[in-house]
Amino acid sequence: MEKKNIIIHEKINIGISACCMGSPVRYNNKGWDMLQNLGREKQDFNWCPVCPETMSGLGVPRDPIHLSGGNGAMVWTGEAIIKNRRGRDVTEEVKLGSIACLETLKRAEVTAYVYMDGSPTCGVYRTSLKKQKRGNPPGIFGSVLLDEELFLIPASDLQSPIKWWDWRRRLLAFHWFRSLEMKNKDDLYKAWYALKFLCQEIDDTWARDMGRKLADLGKISEEEISSIRKEILEVLRKPSTVKKITHSLWKNYSYYRKTRGETVEGIHSPDFRRNVTTIAKELLTMERTAFEEGVFFATSPVIYRDKRRMPKVEPEDIEMDEEIEATLRGELPEEE
Ligand code: SF4
Known part of the structure; x- marks a missing residue:
């Protein structure tokens, strides 16, 4: 039996919330480059950035959105909806944006996804800011990521x-x-x-x-x-x-x-x-x-x-x- 490490040569494909890769696609036209903390190791992977809210056509900048009546999984079963700050129902748009991003990730054959926690869309274990009580995890895209059984990495952990x-x-x-x-x-x-x-x-x-x-x-x-x-x-x-x-x-x-x-x-x-x-x-x-x-x-x-x-x-x-x-x-x- 081999008693040494297994070496793989092919780069792993990883999806990532685009705002964590420096794209200014958040509702307020901001983003962070979380990958710079990885230094040269960044090159050991193929990255596939996606942004479900941008792909929904809501644009940048846009009104922030929130889940209403349940979590992101319940949006898919029709038990909850997504509203923007003005109270407009944007459920269908965000669902379409999420489906488009999932198709992209499938085409890219990603094994893992680096998600932005605290987002009502990409969040997996939090869908609001740490200090805010409002939130109902997972987010609408976060629930899709869980269903796909991807290896999920919180973007904040790239800083350590x-x-x-x-x-x-x-x-x-x-x-x-x-x-x-x-x-x-x-x-x-x-x-x-x-x-x-x-x-x-x-x-x-x-x-x-x-x-x-x-x-x-x-x-x-x-x-x-x-x-x-x-x-x-x-x-x-x-x-x-x-x-x-x-x-x-x-x-x-x-x-x-x-x-x-x-x-x-x-x-x-x-x-x-x-x-x-x-x-x-x-x-x-x-x-x-x-x-x-x-x-x-x-x-x-x-x-x-x-x-x-x-x-x-x-x-x-x-x-x-x-x-x-x-x-x-x-x-x-x-x-x-
Ligand atoms: S958290 Fe997700 S939906 Fe929100 S800006 Fe980042 S990539 Fe787009």
């Missing part, structure tokens, strides 16, 4: 290097696993082997139950594979915490030191006090070093590399002995 690192590694794992061909138990075991450390970090209790479930499997049907795939994808959608990420980093570093007999400058233990930006830098250093040395960096199992940036010789396959694997498992942090 460690949150983005967490979203990015889970997105890569999600993208790889979603389209992985799995015909039998062996295929499923191999995939689980690659993902289980990350899943344990996100939800240890669930991951241990899943491990036992897989170990007890007899002959498995296509339906069962698909149901297990769905369950694992659901877990990969869940953010981790700084505490868990820091512990995983240290465990992976300890594994690296045992395997290579070398240290990496600047990686600290979980007890060492530092800010999240420093931790994010340590994660990137460890990720890069493990990749270059061909050591399995289990907390970030799937890595994107532009083919042009690949070393000429593939890193050798380093065997992970059972003792170290058990150590890695045993050192998992407690559930918070």
Whole structure:
């Protein structure tokens, strides 16, 4: 069995609320470039900006809109409507704008979507500003995004290097696993082997139950594979915490030191006090070093590399002995 990271070379397509990519399409003619926080990593993805309100034909600038009588999902069933500030019913226009954007995202074959939370249209968990009570999530387009089972990333998390690192590694794992061909138990075991450390970090209790479930499997049907795939994808959608990420980093570093007999400058233990930006830098250093040395960096199992940036010789396959694997498992942090 392969015991190194999975490398993907194709760029993932990501949809994004256009106002978060710098387009001044909000009702007040403003927008923010949230992607500038990603630096060079922005180029590792193909971005597909869409704006359902602009596509509805309401124009820029326009009167702000709000949900009335229910949430965005209820707009689609006719139980709620959308009104602008003057009280005009704009439900049909925004529905058409949302459908047009969904068609665009489908054509672009996006895996994920970066949404603007707090919007009655693109919001998923909030449809009003933090301070305002009015709001009924999800928004009308947010409900479409949930139905499509996309990997949903809140735009505000792009501003935090460690949150983005967490979203990015889970997105890569999600993208790889979603389209992985799995015909039998062996295929499923191999995939689980690659993902289980990350899943344990996100939800240890669930991951241990899943491990036992897989170990007890007899002959498995296509339906069962698909149901297990769905369950694992659901877990990969869940953010981790700084505490868990820091512990995983240290465990992976300890594994690296045992395997290579070398240290990496600047990686600290979980007890060492530092800010999240420093931790994010340590994660990137460890990720890069493990990749270059061909050591399995289990907390970030799937890595994107532009083919042009690949070393000429593939890193050798380093065997992970059972003792170290058990150590890695045993050192998992407690559930918070
Ligand atoms: S939140 Fe969505 S609908 Fe509103 S301006 Fe941004 S992209 Fe357009």
